[in-house]
Amino acid sequence: MTPGTPGSEKTFFGHPRGLATLFMTEMWERFSYYGMRALLPLYLVAPGGLHLSAATATAIYSVYVSLVYLLAMPGGWFGDRVWGPRRTVAVAGAVIMLGHLTLALPSSGTFYAGLGLVAIGSGLLKANISTMVGHLYEGRDDARRDGGFTVFYMGINLGAFAAPLVIGTIGENVSWHLGFALAALGMALGLGQFLLGSRHLADRSSVVPKPLSAQEKSSTLRKAAIWAVVALVFYAIVGFSGHYTLNWLLVPLTLLGVIIPVLVLTRIKRDKELDRTEQSSMSAYIWFFVAAAVFWMIYDQGGSTLSIFADSSAENTVFGWEFPVSWYQSVNPVLIMALAPVFAWVWLALNRRGKEPSTVVKFASGLVLVGASFFLFLAPLSIAEGGHKAAAMWLVAIYFVQTVGELLLSPVGLSVTTKMAPAKYASQMMGVWFLAVTAGDATTGLLSIAGVDLNKTGIVALEATLAVVAGVAVWMYRNKVKELMGAVR
Structure with missing residues (x-):
């Protein structure tokens, strides 16, 4: 019997055994990635780091995150056309590990090269490991599919939770570069686990769907x-x-982050080899893509705008005990781990009764909530503008609202992408989904490069309003989008 099929004897929380392999691989990769990312904006502004301005640090952070997700598209292409998903993930792990080791070198001259290697490796890994999760389920209508992606999402957040507590603490309190070295160790553990457990994956994860001539x-x-x-x-x-100057690198990359997603969606939509059903699905998918781009534009500022605000303007204490700023980055993943099983159970329970909200409604709700989180951000901003330090719980509350919005949008988006992807663009469509993050973060990068202060109340209020309006618009046109989606729900 093929590993990973519904009839396999061994299961992982009721899901195919191969999900455990992918869960653990993603957990360690996210440990390395989010540990480094928690340190990145703080290292960029610290006197003992690169000592850059907050605007430049936000631009670099946003461009870096944008590049990670931009490279998920060619990463998916490698999985489809060159190596197959399984081999591409193995190569990606090695590249990511090398990137973190480069960041660990005590030289500012190698810093950007290390960021580039981590971005390349992450791009190769992201689309393909999500595609392999989809391979574990038979057909698009397997009722466990959404739940499987939610369990997989827990693996992401388990690594993301531990990373700031370990890597962040060492990086901030002992040595920035030792923190980066710990990220390399995390990726090494993830790569070893993947190679040992790959026998549990579906056979088609090793197949190159459409090899290059x-x-x-x-x-x-x-x-x-x-x-x-x-x-x-x-x-x-x-x-x-x-x-x-640094802008000679940052500006082209941010522009590519906005332009390439538009070009890719246009190319797929105009592909004459797609049948009518696939064309209709792509029209519906554009709605989800735009909604996700707006969502990630705000959400990913939790690691840059909010982190830099916390570093300069928040009272980072609990009952008088001061904690590292990077620990804020553990709030979201611990909330994900607490709430994701609840969401997965609720979706299955409502599905059995025929009352589960549609994907469109989930997306609209996620957008409204991420907008609400930035309306909430106005309170600590006002406190700081009054010359006082904002309480840590304000930031925790913002991350809480964003987390609920994320659970409504992100795992559901991964799942709907695998269900709506035209057969010709299997792994590449996962790359397209991640381009929504690219577009959102590139927009943040462009604003920072243009000198916009993202910690000003007017800008934060404008972004919040944009997200809420976009969420309401998606909800108003939900019936049209459902019609375009056809049988996919």
């Missing part, structure tokens, strides 16, 4: 080499002419 390989390598040479020559000219 010899002619396509030659053409792809030639184009990649040409673009690499163009970039090298361009930046060499800028550098040797004495005009290079």
